Amino acid sequence: MGRWEPNARGRLEQAALDLYRERGFEQTTAAQIAERAGLTERTFFRHYADKREVLFGGSQALEQVFVDTLAGTPDTAAPIDAMAATLEAVAAFFQGRHEFARQRQSVITANAELRERELVKLASLSAALAGTLRRRGVEDPAASLAAEAGIAVFKVGFERWVGDDGGRSLADHLREALGELRLLAAGG
Amino acid sequence: MGRWEPNARGRLEQAALDLYRERGFEQTTAAQIAERAGLTERTFFRHYADKREVLFGGSQALEQVFVDTLAGTPDTAAPIDAMAATLEAVAAFFQGRHEFARQRQSVITANAELRERELVKLASLSAALAGTLRRRGVEDPAASLAAEAGIAVFKVGFERWVGDDGGRSLADHLREALGELRLLAAGG
DNA sequence: CACCTGATGTCAGTGACTGTCATCGCGTAG
DNA sequence: CTACGCGATGACAGTCACTGACATCAGGTG
Numbered sequence: 547m548g549r550w551e552p553n554a555r556g557r558l559e560q561a562a563l564d565l566y567r568e569r570g571f572e573q574t575t576a577a578q579i580a581e582r583a584g585l586t587e588r589t590f591f592r593h594y595a596d597k598r599e600v601l602f603g604g605s606q607a608l609e610q611v612f613v614d615t616l617a618g619t620p621d622t623a624a625p626i627d628a629m630a631a632t633l634e635a636v637a638a639f640f641q642g643r644h645e646f647a648r649q650r651q652s653v654i655t656a657n658a659e660l661r662e663r664e665l666v667k668l669a670s671l672s673a674a675l676a677g678t679l680r681r682r683g684v685e686d687p688a689a690s691l692a693a694e695a696g697i698a699v700f701k702v703g704f705e706r707w708v709g710d711d712g713g714r715s716l717a718d719h720l721r722e723a724l725g726e727l728r729l730l731a732a733g734g
Numbered sequence: 735m736g737r738w739e740p741n742a743r744g745r746l747e748q749a750a751l752d753l754y755r756e757r758g759f760e761q762t763t764a765a766q767i768a769e770r771a772g773l774t775e776r777t778f779f780r781h782y783a784d785k786r787e788v789l790f791g792g793s794q795a796l797e798q799v800f801v802d803t804l805a806g807t808p809d810t811a812a813p814i815d816a817m818a819a820t821l822e823a824v825a826a827f828f829q830g831r832h833e834f835a836r837q838r839q840s841v842i843t844a845n846a847e848l849r850e851r852e853l854v855k856l857a858s859l860s861a862a863l864a865g866t867l868r869r870r871g872v873e874d875p876a877a878s879l880a881a882e883a884g885i886a887v888f889k890v891g892f893e894r895w896v897g898d899d900g901g902r903s904l905a906d907h908l909r910e911a912l913g914e915l916r917l918l919a920a921g922g
Numbered sequence: 923c924a925c926c927t928g929a930t931g932t933c934a935g936t937g938a939c940t941g942t943c944a945t946c947g948c949g950t951a952g
Numbered sequence: 953c954t955a956c957g958c959g960a961t962g963a964c965a966g967t968c969a970c971t972g973a974c975a976t977c978a979g980g981t982g
Binding site: 624625626627658661662663665666669687688690691692694695698699701702706722723726727728729730731732733734 | 812813815846849850851853854857876878879880882883887889890894910914915916918919920
Binding site for chain 1: 940
């Protein structure tokens with residue numbers, strides 16, 4: 547496999563997270579990240595389209611979990627129930643990553659450009675979910691709305707989990723958020 | 735008022751929209767926009783924080799309509815009903831701007847960076863709505879979720895209105911989207 | 923008329939990102 | 953064993969978004 551030091555992407559991601567935490571996102575240059583990873587700036591941009599993307603390497607895997615789980619629910623299940631099942635699987639995906647999630651999220655929250663990119667990832671997730679629902683026979687705009695609603699629940703639940711020191715699980719937070727949404731839409 | 739040619743911002747926004755439509759967002763430099771507006775690149779960046787922001791000058795006014803209307807609904811109204819009333823006012827805000835909205839939206843849709851910025855504006859809208867709901871006595875996470883749901887409805891309805899040649903009003907599209915969301919959350 | 927003030931111009935710089943070409947080290951055909 | 957292919961990397965020059973510092977200009981004020 548590796549003809550040079552292996553796992554260049556992993557080294558870049560670790561170096562970036564460290565530097566962004568140490569001195570902030572804006573005060574870190576791509577060249578500094580590359581240097582700490584033992585590579586050059588040019589190589590950094592071969593692996594990541596831009597300086598932000600290096601923090602979002604895992605988002606494709608997350609989207610995979612979302613989509614695969616949703617696609618695996620029975621076509622007969624109501625969209626909201628399928629979404630509930632999907633959120634359970636997503637909670638499992640984050641098992642044992644609470645500390646990493648917290649660190650990464652603190653960096654993202656501290657910078658507007660990174661928050662911007664996070665929104666893109668969530669929107670991409672939403673679009674993927676909507677497509678999956680459509681393939682399951684849900685018509686638009688119901689499919690888009692169900693997807694948006696699912697992402698809204700994920701956002702709220704995830705945010706509360708990251709800020710939760712009490713040890714309640716992500717699954718717990720997601721279930722609670724979904725319950726709130728049901729109440730709201732019913733006119734509560 | 736104007737000691738130089740008046741309405742510098744208006745000229746910059748018009749020049750930017752025209753150039754983005756003519757040659758695309760990426761192929762347009764800030765210097766070109768400024769030149770067409772009879773100004774310098776430096777002055778462009780005094781009016782807009784970056785090259786994308788020039789397309790979003792109206793978003794603050796939109797947020798104002800959203801927030802003011804929502805704040806004006808009776809505290810006794812259920813969040814979803816308050817949101818319905820708010821969306822009616824928002825529809826009025828876009829009266830007579832269908833063609834402008836279509837042009838602007840086609841530019842935004844064609845470019846990833848602009849779509850990214852649009853997401854930020856919608857998120858800002860959502861946060862403002864959530865804050866307004868909280869001030870009206872709605873607890874979190876219900877407030878955040880109601881706001882997210884309202885924005886989801888707006889997104890879907892607006893998108894359909896922009897792509898609608900049949901002449902159905904924005905208010906129509908928003909009402910339909912809201913109805914779909916009610917159905918979904920009820921388990922339909 | 924002298925002065926203040928806000929909008930603009932000028933200029934030099936930093937850093938994100940790209941195109942291009944050279945190089946390196948391993949696998950493979952012959 | 954050797955020549956060659958090839959993917960990952962390095963070196964380097966260049967464009968452009970964006971910023972800081974300072975000069976300038978036009979109109980209002982006293």
